[in-house]
Amino acid sequence: GAVVSQHPSWVICKSGTSVKIECRSxxxxxxxxxxxxxxxxxxLMLMATSNEGSxxxxxxxxxxxxxxxxxxxxxxxxxxxxxxxxxxxxxxxCSARVGAGNTEAFFGQGTRLTVV
Amino acid sequence: RKEVEQDPGxxxxxxxATVAFNCTYSNSASQSFFWYRQDCRKEPKLLMSVYSSGNxxxxxxxxxxxxxxxxxxxxxxxxxxxxxxxxxxxxxxxSKIIFGSGTRLSIRP
Numbered sequence: 001g002a003v004v005s006q007h008p009s010w011v012i013c014k015s016g017t018s019v020k021i022e023c024r025s026x027x028x029x030x031x032x033x034x035x036x037x038x039x040x041x042x043x044l045m046l047m048a049t050s051n052e053g054s055x056x057x058x059x060x061x062x063x064x065x066x067x068x069x070x071x072x073x074x075x076x077x078x079x080x081x082x083x084x085x086x087x088x089x090x091x092x093x094c095s096a097r098v099g100a101g102n103t104e105a106f107f108g109q110g111t112r113l114t115v116v
Numbered sequence: 117r118k119e120v121e122q123d124p125g126x127x128x129x130x131x132x133a134t135v136a137f138n139c140t141y142s143n144s145a146s147q148s149f150f151w152y153r154q155d156c157r158k159e160p161k162l163l164m165s166v167y168s169s170g171n172x173x174x175x176x177x178x179x180x181x182x183x184x185x186x187x188x189x190x191x192x193x194x195x196x197x198x199x200x201x202x203x204x205x206x207x208x209x210x211s212k213i214i215f216g217s218g219t220r221l222s223i224r225p
Binding site for chain 1: 150157158159160161162165203205212213214215216217218
């Protein structure tokens with residue numbers, strides 16, 4: 001299947017700093033990517049839809065100024081957690097589809113963020 | 117009401133048993149449905165798509181009931197390696213993928 005690469009796989013940062021997470025589609029172009037967050041023993045919660053060349057669409061309750069999304073090319077979307085706090089510690093996963101419609105979604109490996 | 121609801125489990129069954137999970141969704145306009153499997157601290161991976169006619173892949177059978185808005189997953193002859201969290205996934209409008217909370221399955225020897 002298609003490959004989605006996410007980096008870094010884990011990061012520890014100090015409270016108040018910003019962290020950037022990259023999501024790349026390695027062997028296909030993705031006009032749309034999705035960012036999810038998963039807290040322990042909970043499901044993946046959709047945070048936002050990243051659209052190449054335009055603004056991201058955020059889900060209700062997700063602060064767009066805190067979680068900055070940039071989708072500058074057809075193979076790269078980035079999520080920046082600004083002014084991170086301990087409550088932002090979570091597992092962040094991106095996904096992308098090959099083409100449009102109801103096809104399978106491929107996921108990055110996830111980034112485990114710990115804010116201390 | 118959550119858009120996608122699953123019994124969180126955990127289901128703890130002996131090896132060789134048959135186990136079934138159900139999942140309900142609230143949006144009748146939902147277009148497609150999947151079961152994903154997620155191992156601890158890993159990303160989800162597609163287990164199987166769910167079609168209106170139902171589909172089977174080895175020991176796994178998935179079914180969709182649009183009238184009642186639920187999908188199911190049946191695992192026969194369960195193996196130790198089947199232990200994981202099973203996520204019910206629904207494709208909404210604009211290609212949004214919504215996950216259920218997941219059902220944890222533990223297979224004991």
